[in-house]
Amino acid sequence: MTAEAAPTPHSSATSHEGEGYLTHERGLKSWLFTLDHKRIGVMYLGSILAAFLLGGIMALLVRTELMFPGETMMEADTYNQVFTLHGAIMVFLFIIPSIPAALGNFFLPIMLGAKDVAFPRLNLGSFYIYMLGTVFTVVAILVGHVDTGWTFYTPYSARADTSVVWMTMGVFILGFSSILTGVNFIATVHKMRAPGLHWKRLPLFIWGIYATSIIQVLATPVLAITLLLLTLEKTLTIGIFDPALGGDPVLFQHFFWFYSHPAVYIMILPGMAVINEVIATFTNRKIFGYMFVAMSSISLALVGFLVWGHHMFTAGMSEYATMVFSALTFLVAIPSGVKVFNWVATLYQGSISFKSPMLYALGFIALFTIGGLTGLFLGILSVDIHLHDTYFVVAHFHYVMVGGTVFGFLSGIHYWWPKMTGKMYNETLARVAFTLVFIGFNVTFFSQFIMGSQGMPRRYYDYLDQFQPLHMASSGGAYILGLGFIVMLWMFVKSLMSGEKAPPNPWGSAGYEWMTSTPVHPHNFAEPPVMTRGPYDYHLCKEEELWDGFPEDFEKQKAEA
């Protein structure tokens, strides 16, 4: 943005003081019927955090039960329901919508310099569909007895309690929310970019969300069909998956993973997308190999469609199919590796600031590296035969999903919190929380790698005595992790109640979203922006654009100098 052509960002902040998106309209109705993508994003964030809390409580229940072999605090049947709910809530209600629906909704239009998404009404519709799906899911939890695992494998799920129908209907509905959001974002990225924002300047966050949207639109319908078939089988006893009715249970696994493997990339790509922004900001440097990183997101999205079979190496597929899926699976390592190498290379010759968002981003790189490399073990056929369905797999996907996506999500929340709320938070508390979360996470899940390689099967309520010390360590880690989240929650609540007022660009970032006022103007920018530089062109920025205090202080400081 040159000084002549565009509005000086920080002057807009002062001229629209008090007219942020949070306060320009008031009352419950102004929220429930809002078409503002920022408010919808905030409502998503609220419901997603509630789901995260619920799923987290389930996780602690699971870990508490597993501290000792045999019955510790609940029966096997109860335990099976609890771990099912932990998985289903975390996957469908939390991780899948977390970054795209909450942070994506809020920042995608701003980073494009647009006023809103392409279809604001559809956007609100997606939110209410998400809520409807959530209601179905919660009803299934309260009324029924869902103990199938989040994968709903047949024929167990076909014979289980009818509340499984409620649960699958809930997930079915949630899928539509996901599809519509994807369509909306794709249209927005194609059509709503500000003048001057060509594809080579597109923020990498947008590239990541764009790749995610493609998967959401293409893969989610398959899940919808699968769950619909499952529901039809259960209600009308049509034989599709249940061998007792003439169906094929392995067919369900193919259908299910045809969605759920791409869904893994729906989960991880947005996490990577956030990390790009954070690393660029806190190194004051454009991401190394920008185009390679952008294309690696797209290629992950595409390759992600071809590797579903690696969930089924022991399921009874032909040896040829197994071979092909194993070979394709290794291709995933290439774009993942490209990203990690480029992030590390971005640190080189940067100017690195270790604020809490950056700590989570660096934590992401470390944990994703471990999560990714342990994926190699599972891609190697002969090794997978031993590790399949053991705690090794559990640890692997938690390293990718929690160490990856959740760390990315937390990094994003810490990073954009001042922009969203207009408040700063206590950095010391945030670092304490990070330390607890990072240590707790590693203690919880690294011990599970060891257990898994020793043959501890997953989804076990009871286990052999030899695994007890490691289970104990894992549970201890889970409590540290939980404590970290409590500190974080307290830190954010404190910020909302009594946090300092945030300047428009507290991290001194060159990113487009930091050019607008804080809290964000209801129309994102007071005047439509024109992009004259890339979002990471620190060397092209004027001093004023990177100023991390209040604009009026900048003038003062300049005068003093």
Next chain:
Amino acid sequence: MYYFVYWVSVAFTVAIFAAMAWFMWKYRRRPGVKAKPTGHATALEITWTFAPLILLVILFHEGFTGYVKGAVAPEDSLEIRVRGMQWNWEFEHRGGVIDDLNYLRVPVNTPVRLVMSSSDVLHSFFVPAFRVKRDVVPGMYSTLWFEATHETPDVTCEQDADCPEGLWCGNVPPGEMDRKCALPIFCTEYCGAPQGITASAFDEGGRNSNHSTMMGDLAVITTEEYDEFIEAGPPPPAACAGREDIAECWGEKIHQQYCVACHGVDGAQQQPAPNWKGLFGNQRQFTDGSSAEADENYIRTSILQPQSQIVQGYSNVNMPPFRFSDNQLDAIIAYMRSLNE
């Protein structure tokens, strides 16, 4: 293979972490020092995009070779039928010898091929000691094979800690027998739990009650011991175990399972085969004109070679030759004798 990929991963992890740590220290933010603008390094990008491919091809190839070895059983493998059911394993050896529930014995140094099926939901058969695993799917057969190289030591135990490393203190056997250390067999495909029933870790009578306790004992024994076990045939059914009239009870069960369709036990004259009541000790008139007393040897021959001596009035003999073990034949005879009392 595991250790190869392990060290490859460790090397990558250490390299990446070391680079991160070094950069994080060297390029930490210092006043007056600005970040250098990012340049282009296409050659470097291409290198780290395609160089790992070579490593990945090696990993894939090694993994696939090992997998194929594990997927194709040698031709002379010993076959054992495995049936998974909520929440137990049943093993049937050749000759129809069905072992105690959740108990699998295999001969040492012999390739063993398991042919597996499930009667309800998905299960998965996993022996960590042999690194073999395969899903057990209703509606189809799946197979796996392994060859045990060591016998399992014969150790009685009360808890897992009493056993040598890698073994567990097996399921509680039926009756009053001691628990023995064995290699664990796990079910690794989630298969549920009964609703509203407390599932304890070691359930009575060798039966298991949920996914996590669906465990089997694997005992590796010598080839001689295995042959003896097959010779001896299947043990008496659990319903008869411990009873005083165990042989008669067992014979009755065999009759109900195999013989009742043709042989009655109520003493009535009948077709297509003689009634068993009052048969033992009777004089038999044969179609060739000879006769004999129905003693133990006569009964045994009639079961094993039904066509050898045909009783007058029963010209059309369709009885198949049964391959019962000596113990089973004894039980049948004991049952027949008891019918005369």
